Amino acid sequence: MVDVIIIGAGPAGLSAAVNAMTRGKTVRIFSNKENYLSKAERVDNHLGFYNVSGKELMDKFKEHAEAMNIKVEDGKVVNILPMGESFMVNINGDIAEAKKVILSMGVSKTKEIPGESRLLGSGVSYCATCDGMLYRNKNAVVWDQSKEALEEANYLQSIGVNVTFVSKKERSEHLNSNIKYINGTLTEVIGEDVVKSVKAGDVVIDTDAVFMLRDAVAPTALIDGLKTDGNFIAVDRNMETNIEGVYAAGDITGKPLQLSKAVSEGLIAAQHAALQIDKIKEN
Known part of the structure; x- marks a missing residue:
């Protein structure tokens, strides 16, 4: 079992991974698609970088993560099951366990069809x-x-x-x-x-x-009972969802859909998750 499983390896996910590792936590991060930032022709509004392409920025983010021995694993997460003090995460049939989960898959473009969610697990x-x-x-x-x-x-x-x-x-x-x-x-x-x-x-x-x-599963289909706000996942100031131990960060939490917001929210989610893990150890 690892401390944190992160789903999605864009700016929010990589930021969460880096910050969880900085807090001494073990991390696994999964993704099975290219991040949309990689396709951006030009980015001017991320502090410290000007007139750079999205691919250049993503390459920098990946280099940072790799320098900290963070390896992005290829895999589609199909469901998450709360198990009291931990979570079982199903990655295409392979099961991983973590104390906390951070959702950072970007804007969900997956639209469910009538009957889909109601009969999930029943066919x-x-x-x-x-x-x-x-x-x-x-x-x-x-x-x-x-x-x-x-x-x-x-x-x-x-x-x-x-x-x-x-x-x-x-x-x-x-x-x-x-x-x-x-x-x-x-x-x-x-x-x-x-x-x-x-x-x-x-x-x-x-x-x-x-x-x-x-290619991706809608967030509400990943874990039962997840609260949403329109098409986005509802979170508090710590980026925690209504399900204790499950966090969300980046575009998946709503507007503004901006790179700097995603990076910041990944940091907040990871730091709060690490803090809660440490509190459990102290008790």
Whole structure:
């Protein structure tokens, strides 16, 4: 078990990692996507830097983290489970444990469809390798929204799941020939207590499960009961959410969506998390 797990390796996440390490805490940081700052053509409003590209700044941030032996691990976090004094974090089927968690994934562009959150864990899944064996000899729909979707659809078919692949792209030659393909996008998950079917436009597909294989999971789907303020995560002055021990920092907490705010909030979240860990040790 480590002291702090950080989800997201942009300015807020790297700032949190550096500051947690400075306070003597062990850290793991996960990310599976490029940070938006890297694509910024020019940044003029971050104190101490003028007329630099976003990529130059991100490279500097990464160099700082690497100099402190902070390694960003590639992985998509699919859910977080509170366990009293700690948290179990599921990274594509691999489980890690931490005393505190900091969410710093940036603005969430993931939009849930009707029925998705209500049936999460009752046929809706975000991880094929985690839940695939539950649907062996059953029907499952895989919704293509990430670069791993093809691989995971093929994996499900290989373990005996009857897969239907839904994608806006043309059928790939790498998709198993036994997998049914539907061109489109999912618009609704249907069922009372468990998934019974999904809609792709006007087409209704009967199924026992649907795998939403996105590059990122919506924050509210990561951990049950997380409070939001509109499209953002609600936090207090210490960057702590309504769930004790879970923090959020950066664009994910709301406007202004600025680099300096993200760096500052990462620092605040990490320092408060470290302080709380130290208080527990003293007691």
